[in-house]
Amino acid sequence: MANGGCHAGADAMQDAARKAGKSEILDQFAKDYPVGPHDKPQSMCPAFGSLRVGLRMRRVATVLSGSACCVYGLTFVSHFYGARRSVGYVPFNSESLVTGKLFEDIRDSVYDMADHERYDAIVVTNLCVPTASGVPLRLLPKEIDGVRIIGIDVPGFGIPTHAEAKDVLAGAMLAYAREEVKAGPVPAPVGGKSDRPTVTMLGEMFPADPVMIGAMLAPMGLAAGPVVPCREWREMYSALDCGAVAAIHPFYSAAMREFDAAGRPIVGSAPVGHDGTAAWLSGIGDAFNLPADKVAEAQNAFLPAIKSALAANPVKGTITLSGYEGSELIVARLLIEAGADIPYVGTACQKTPMSAADCEWLEAKGVKVKFRASLEDDCAAMEAIKPDLAIGTTPVVQKGKQLGIPSLYFTNLISARPLMGPAGAGGLAPVINAAMGNKDRMGKMKFFFEGVGAGDTAGVWEGAPNLQPDFKAVRQKKLDKAARAAKAQEMI
Numbered sequence: 204m205a206n207g208g209c210h211a212g213a214d215a216m217q218d219a220a221r222k223a224g225k226s227e228i229l230d231q232f233a234k235d236y237p238v239g240p241h242d243k244p245q246s247m248c249p250a251f252g253s254l255r256v257g258l259r260m261r262r263v264a265t266v267l268s269g270s271a272c273c274v275y276g277l278t279f280v281s282h283f284y285g286a287r288r289s290v291g292y293v294p295f296n297s298e299s300l301v302t303g304k305l306f307e308d309i310r311d312s313v314y315d316m317a318d319h320e321r322y323d324a325i326v327v328t329n330l331c332v333p334t335a336s337g338v339p340l341r342l343l344p345k346e347i348d349g350v351r352i353i354g355i356d357v358p359g360f361g362i363p364t365h366a367e368a369k370d371v372l373a374g375a376m377l378a379y380a381r382e383e384v385k386a387g388p389v390p391a392p393v394g395g396k397s398d399r400p401t402v403t404m405l406g407e408m409f410p411a412d413p414v415m416i417g418a419m420l421a422p423m424g425l426a427a428g429p430v431v432p433c434r435e436w437r438e439m440y441s442a443l444d445c446g447a448v449a450a451i452h453p454f455y456s457a458a459m460r461e462f463d464a465a466g467r468p469i470v471g472s473a474p475v476g477h478d479g480t481a482a483w484l485s486g487i488g489d490a491f492n493l494p495a496d497k498v499a500e501a502q503n504a505f506l507p508a509i510k511s512a513l514a515a516n517p518v519k520g521t522i523t524l525s526g527y528e529g530s531e532l533i534v535a536r537l538l539i540e541a542g543a544d545i546p547y548v549g550t551a552c553q554k555t556p557m558s559a560a561d562c563e564w565l566e567a568k569g570v571k572v573k574f575r576a577s578l579e580d581d582c583a584a585m586e587a588i589k590p591d592l593a594i595g596t597t598p599v600v601q602k603g604k605q606l607g608i609p610s611l612y613f614t615n616l617i618s619a620r621p622l623m624g625p626a627g628a629g630g631l632a633p634v635i636n637a638a639m640g641n642k643d644r645m646g647k648m649k650f651f652f653e654g655v656g657a658g659d660t661a662g663v664w665e666g667a668p669n670l671q672p673d674f675k676a677v678r679q680k681k682l683d684k685a686a687r688a689a690k691a692q693e694m695i
């Protein structure tokens with residue numbers, strides 16, 4: 204992690220980036236991803252989101268420009284999640300950064316890589332330091348040897364979550380594809396064009412979910428279109444060619460701007476649970492101006508099955524739910540319909556018009572919904588509520604387990620399951636109920652580890668832990684003084 208960026212000095216980095224000519228993009232980020240109580244990432248580096256989107260696309264190469272430590276972390280996590288291909292890296296030093304040589308090195312590297320036999324596109328990403336230094340990726344050629352070149356800035360001091368960084372790349376690619384569509388004919392989808400109007404879906408989903416959505420759209424004479432972020436370049440054209448967009452994940456502000464510009468209506472929420480599916484199908488019907496009987500046909504075909512699946516797979520217990528994927532609200536809806544009591548839902552993403560319906564539904568059920576929730580918010584809710592199950596990010600889960608509360612990691616265990624339609628209605632209960640059934644075991648573990656210490660006294664000590672309260676007090680005084688000086692500086 205570089206100085207600044209994720210752990211400190213975000214204001215200084217912002218300031219430097221503005222002075223280096225990046226004001227426009229930072230203002231756009233502030234509009235697209237307004238920050239909340241936590242104005243710096245509390246999860247992994249946001250650039251992981253856009254990097255992953257690029258790495259999952261066929262015939263797309265990704266190149267990072269950033270500090271070596273950031274690139275090391277990002278490539279490590281990419282391979283941990285099975286990237287199975289190389290991440291390009293253009294290194295720099297202080298000299299190449301300040302003289303502008305870094306930009307030339309990046310340009311040389313994309314010229315070296317651009318080969319239309321291998322790639323449809325090359326994505327170059329400025330991480331924190333090159334963004335703050337104003338490395339002008341927009342000056343890269345738009346195309347080399349038939350390969351599209353896409354330069355994006357994804358700084359931790361401008362993009363609050365890795366979920367929203369996915370939108371940065373998805374939006375940049377859609378913008379590029381839209382210009383191509385305007386300029387003339389573009390290649391048709393590999394599997395041919397659907398003979399029915401399509402619904403493009405926004406947000407990464409479990410692979411069975413788009414299939415389920417397609418089945419629910421069929422009675423209305425519609426078909427499921429591509430999922431954005433796409434898996435290959437030409438899907439982008441089909442995505443733009445849809446009749447309407449389903450913002451299954453509501454935080455894709457830049458992508459929605461492109462769909463708006465292409466004149467496509469956007470429908471919020473998702474077909475989760477009974478109420479969610481009923482409302483979503485009717486929203487889709489409105490977007491396509493379908494007669495009420497068509498919508499009713501789809502509702503009648505699926506709602507009874509959803510109701511039975513929910514009844515057959517009840518969830519009983521109190522759950523706190525939080526995460527940074529952006530799908531927290533729809534998961535909470537589904538669990539409440541299955542019978543769970545959920546007093547608190549926290550999402551690290553911002554509120555958008557597309558999350559309004561889910562938020563209203565949850566609030567009407569007495570749920571406290573917190574957008575841009577910080578880790579501290581999520582932990583405080585869990586500690587106050589003492590639920591039967593805490594669903595959250597890694598540090599929330601860790602804290603939950605320390606308290607003897609059964610806890611599940613949202614990203615790996617909840618968002619990696621089907622959620623939509625009848626499949627989703629029965630899909631979550633087994634894992635949730637199994638976790639809640641572990642309460643006794645959690646209690647035994649808590650008992651087993653009792654007395655091993657916590658924080659800086661955790662672990663096995665040969666003697667008494669070597670505490671240094673005087674040193675800590677002096678250090679705290681210095682930190683307080685530095686904070687006061689910084690505050691005074693701000694007021695000058």
Ligand code: SF4
Nearest residue numbers: 208209248273331359
């Ligand atoms: S690029 Fe990512 S890891 Fe590096 S400083 Fe920025 S936020 Fe942190």
